[in-house]
Amino acid sequence: MSARPPRVVGRRGEIARVPFSVVNPATEQTIVELDEAGVDEADQAVARARAAYPAWRAVAPNDRARLLRRLAALVEEHGEELARIESQNVGKPIVGARAEVGMAADVLHFYAGAVDKHHGETIPVGGGVDLTFREPLGVVGLIVPWNFPLNISSWKLGPALACGNTVVLKPAELTPLSALRLAELVLEAGIPEGVVNVLVGPGRVVGQRLVEHPDVAKIGFTGSTEVGRGVMRGAAGTIKRVTLELGGKSANVVFADADLERAAAAAPYAVFDNAGQDCCARSRILVERSAYDRFAELLVTATGALAVGDPADDATEMGPLISADHRERVASFVDGDVLFRGDVPEGPGYWYPCTLVEATNDDRIAREEVFGPVAALIPFTDEEDAVRIANDTPYGLSGSIWTENGARALRVARALESGVLSVNSNSSVRHSTPFGGFKQSGFGRELGLNALDGYSEVKNVFVAT
Ligand code: NDP
Numbered sequence: 001m002s003a004r005p006p007r008v009v010g011r012r013g014e015i016a017r018v019p020f021s022v023v024n025p026a027t028e029q030t031i032v033e034l035d036e037a038g039v040d041e042a043d044q045a046v047a048r049a050r051a052a053y054p055a056w057r058a059v060a061p062n063d064r065a066r067l068l069r070r071l072a073a074l075v076e077e078h079g080e081e082l083a084r085i086e087s088q089n090v091g092k093p094i095v096g097a098r099a100e101v102g103m104a105a106d107v108l109h110f111y112a113g114a115v116d117k118h119h120g121e122t123i124p125v126g127g128g129v130d131l132t133f134r135e136p137l138g139v140v141g142l143i144v145p146w147n148f149p150l151n152i153s154s155w156k157l158g159p160a161l162a163c164g165n166t167v168v169l170k171p172a173e174l175t176p177l178s179a180l181r182l183a184e185l186v187l188e189a190g191i192p193e194g195v196v197n198v199l200v201g202p203g204r205v206v207g208q209r210l211v212e213h214p215d216v217a218k219i220g221f222t223g224s225t226e227v228g229r230g231v232m233r234g235a236a237g238t239i240k241r242v243t244l245e246l247g248g249k250s251a252n253v254v255f256a257d258a259d260l261e262r263a264a265a266a267a268p269y270a271v272f273d274n275a276g277q278d279c280c281a282r283s284r285i286l287v288e289r290s291a292y293d294r295f296a297e298l299l300v301t302a303t304g305a306l307a308v309g310d311p312a313d314d315a316t317e318m319g320p321l322i323s324a325d326h327r328e329r330v331a332s333f334v335d336g337d338v339l340f341r342g343d344v345p346e347g348p349g350y351w352y353p354c355t356l357v358e359a360t361n362d363d364r365i366a367r368e369e370v371f372g373p374v375a376a377l378i379p380f381t382d383e384e385d386a387v388r389i390a391n392d393t394p395y396g397l398s399g400s401i402w403t404e405n406g407a408r409a410l411r412v413a414r415a416l417e418s419g420v421l422s423v424n425s426n427s428s429v430r431h432s433t434p435f436g437g438f439k440q441s442g443f444g445r446e447l448g449l450n451a452l453d454g455y456s457e458v459k460n461v462f463v464a465t
Helices: 039-058 061-077 079-090 094-117 149-162 177-188 203-212 225-236 260-276 289-304 324-331 383-391 406-415
Strands: 018-024 029-036 122-125 128-136 139-143 166-170 196-198 216-222 241-245 251-254 284-288 337-341 355-358 374-380 399-402 456-464
Touching (some): 018 079, 061 079, 061 149, 061 177, 079 149, 079 177, 149 177, 203 216, 251 260, 260 374, 289 374, 374 383
Parallel strands (some): 139 216, 216 241, 284 374
Antiparallel strands (some): 128 456
């Protein structure tokens, strides 16, 4: 165990090089300048993780669980500080950031508790005894996007460490600050130096290096489908394990027999939370034609009531987008029948208004992931039509079904090609339940006990008796 300060690659004065600015998207002001890591630093981070691996995998399960619990407790203890870091760096409302930090702590507690519950079995065979073991993989590379930096880091870090792996965590260059603080808390918790390494550098350089590095056994990736495709290709050279959590174009399916008031009140949060920068965003709102006009009216009212503004304000429900480039991309989607466009604050910040567009499922806005506060309203005729439209997308991550008919809810849930669904709710993630996509939304499951399978190998041993 070490009480020394963290060796965080990317910190000024450490072993990194090119300086770059980390910006607050709500003010466009620089929060801090960091130095960017390159291929050499990526190799050094992998070497440190590799050196730390034998000792970490040998830590007794109880002790590993204790260390993870300490880390979870430190995340709770520093909850307000971490939430402020995340809110400033991502531009997300502080109330949402607090909830995300709370979830990160829950995730770490969950995997601390899982360390000694994820085990092998004995299998009846002839001539002896057959045993299976859950073995760690070795060094794993964790590549995390900018939309939920701390939360998604915890989803990968928790199971990776619980299984006995060491890690190199690469946050998005736009949002490295919560991962850097987390690295300090890792050491404060008593987790040995080298077990968790944070690497701040451009994805196409250091991310790519992790993907191709012969000493990295697995990549846990969350990000765009396009980069995910490259990760899969790059991992093929070393037959690396990959978990891919990619984009989405999820449907919020509202039947005429739903509680329309409740569905319309909830729908804005299903797509405008985190300013729509959410892979689970239900950005296609499918409404049964007989209820369409009434629902659209309720939805416009509910969307207009969203509080957009200063992320530091407890009352704020939506902040700015992550960057000027991203705002330009989001704006490029809006050219159809705009049903509603909200207001945004004046002055600096990468603001984009909540926007509702009437569309068909063939329009670009309904085909591609916008990743901004823009939703497409699409009518359907009956249940069969709803399922057909909802499934008519290359993605399959999340979705919601609103109906008061229980049999229909289950029928439609079984028919939708999607990994995470909710009925009469927007909920997508809980620390104890599996999360991940069908089709081009990726494969492998995060969260819940399922994630442990992605960070371990099953070893089968036969003992002749
Ligand atoms: P990316 O897929 O580009 O980035 C995700 C992570 O991958 C970041 O850490 C990034 O690093 C890293 N990365 C980038 N290129 C490579 C590479 N060649 N090899 C390995 N790692 C790499 O997503 P963006 O942040 O650019 O967002 C673009 C779009 O992706 C969004 O508009 C949205 O559609 C989707 N997206 C989906 C997310 C989800 O939760 N499913 C999350 C984020 C984005 P760095 O940023 O430092 O270059």
